[in-house]
Amino acid sequence: MASMLDGCTPWPQEFADRYRAAGHWRGSTLDTPLRGWALAYAARTALVHGGTRLTYANLNRRVDRVAAGFRLRGLRPGQRVVVQLPNVPERVITAFALIRVGAVPVFCPLSYRAAEVSPLVRVTEAVGYVGPSAYQGFDHTAMAADIAAQGPFLRRVFTYEPPGTASPYGGLATDASGCHYFPLGSVDAPPEAPLARGAGQVAFLLLSDCAPAAAPKLVARTHDDYACQVRAAAESVSLTGDDVYLTAPPAESDLAFGCPGVIGVLSVGGTVVLVEDPGPGAQLAAVERERVTIASVVPAAARLWLDALPTVRADLSSLRLVQLGGASVPGAIAERLGPALGCRLQRVFNRAEGLLVVTRPTGPDGAVLTAQGRPLLPDDEIRVVGADGREVPEGETGELLVRGPCTVRGYYRAPEHTARSFTGDGYFRTGALARRTPDGDLVMTGRAEDATRRASPGSGPADG
Structure with a gap:
C-alpha cells in the first residue's frame, strides 16, 4: 500500500528525513503501543464511563476483537469510515479497532446531520458509518440509510446502542440499496494476526476547524505526525x-x-x-x-x-x-x-x-x-x-x-x-x-x- 492515501499531500523527502533524524517521527503506528500498554498496565483502569470501567487488558482485548469483527464484515485497509459517536467507550474502541484494521476513521461531530455528513461520505468515498441508531431524538440510522441510497459508496452501517437498550433496526440486515446494517455490539470475532502497516500511512481524517458543510476541508493525520x-x-x-x-x-x-x-x-x-x-x-x-x-x-x-x-x-x-x-x-x-x-x-x-x-x-x-x-x-x-x-x-x-x-x-x-x-x-x-x-x-x-x-x-x- 502507498505510504499515504491518494489525494493527500506528502511532506517533501528532505523534510521527512529531517524529522526522522531529529526523532520527531519514530516509525510506530498509533495502535501499536496499546499492545504494550495492555501488558505493562494490564490491571490499571484505562477508561471510565459512568459505572463502566475498562482495564488496559480489557481495552486491548476489545479492540482486537472488534478489529477482527470489522474485517469479517468486509472493511479493508485504506477504506474510509465515518465515525459519529457520543463520548462513550465504544468511541475509543472503534477508533483503535479501525486503525488496527488499517481503515481510516473520519471523525465527525455528533451534531452533524445529513447536510454535513453526506459531503463527508462523498468526498472520502466512505464505505462505512459508525453511529448511534438514534441519539437525543435524532434518527442517525435513517440518516445513514438516506445517504446510502443516494450514492454508491456507503454500504456498511454499524449502529451503537447504549447498554440495556435494543436497536429498532435489529432485524434489518440489508436494504434496497444494498447497504448492510450491523449492531456495533455484534462486531466481534477471534483476534487475527496484526496487519503490516507503515507509520507514514494516514491514521485518520479530521475536519478543519472552519470547514464549510458543502465542501469539507479534511485533514489527513499520519501515525508518525500525530504520535509526535x-x-x-x-x-x-x-x-x-x-x-x-x-x-x-x-x-x-x-x-x-x-x-x-x-x-x-x-x-x-x-x-x-x-x-x-x-x-x-x-x-x-x-x-x-x-x-x-x-x-x-x-x-x-x-x-x-x-x-x-x-x-x-x-x-x-x-x-x-x-x-x-x-x-x-x-x-x-x-x-x-x-x-x-x-x-x-x-x-x-x-x-x-x-x-x-x-x-x-x-x-x-x-x-x-x-x-x-x-x-x-x-x-x-x-x-x-x-x-x-x-x-x-x-x-x-x-x-x-x-x-x-x-x-x-x-x-x-x-x-x-x-x-x-x-x-x-x-x-x-x-x-x-x-x-x-x-x-x-x-x-x-x-x-x-x-x-x-x-x-x-x-x-x-x-x-x-
Missing part, C-alpha cells in the same frame, strides 16, 4: 500514569483526542474519564468522583464551570492542571479560572492541521493571561506576515504561518482549499492574527481578513 504531537503535548504537562483525564470538550475535538487527550493519557498508563453530559454539573461531579487531575475545556465550557461552581460545590482539590483551549479567550475567564479551580492553567491554541501552541505550566503565572504561548516543537517554523506576505517586525500583528513535523502540507482531495491555505513552500496559513512578544510568545489577536488568506501561493517571501 501527542508525545510533545504529554511532556508539556508532565503527564504520568497517576493522572486521570476528563474529556470535557466535544469527543471529536483534536484537543480531547491528542493534545495530549485520550491518546496521550493512555500512552502513559493514566485513566480517561468519558462524560456524555455537556452540563457543568455532571463534569464537575466526575472530577470529584474520579479524582480527576487534568481536564481540557474550551472558553464556553469554562464560563459554564465558573457559573456553576457556587451551586455545584464539588471537591476539585485533585485537579492539578486545566487546559484552556481556543485562540480567543476572554481575559476575565482566564484570570478567574485558575484561582476558582485551585490549579494551574495551560493555554492551548491548536488546529486540526497540526499547529499546537501552548503555555508552559511551569512558566510565570501571568503568561497564561496574556499569551497563547509558543509552538510545541523546536522544529515548528513560524512566520508572522502582513498582507504582502512579508514578515512583520516583532510586536506587530500579522497572519500566523507555520510548517513543521506535525503540520500537514495540504487538505485531503481539496486542491482549491490547499492552494488557498498553504504557501508554495509548505507553510500553512492558519487564518489567525498574531504578534510576537519580546519573550518569544505568540499573542493571538483575531482572525485574518479574507483578502490576506486569499493571497496567491506565489505572492511574496512567505512562499519562498
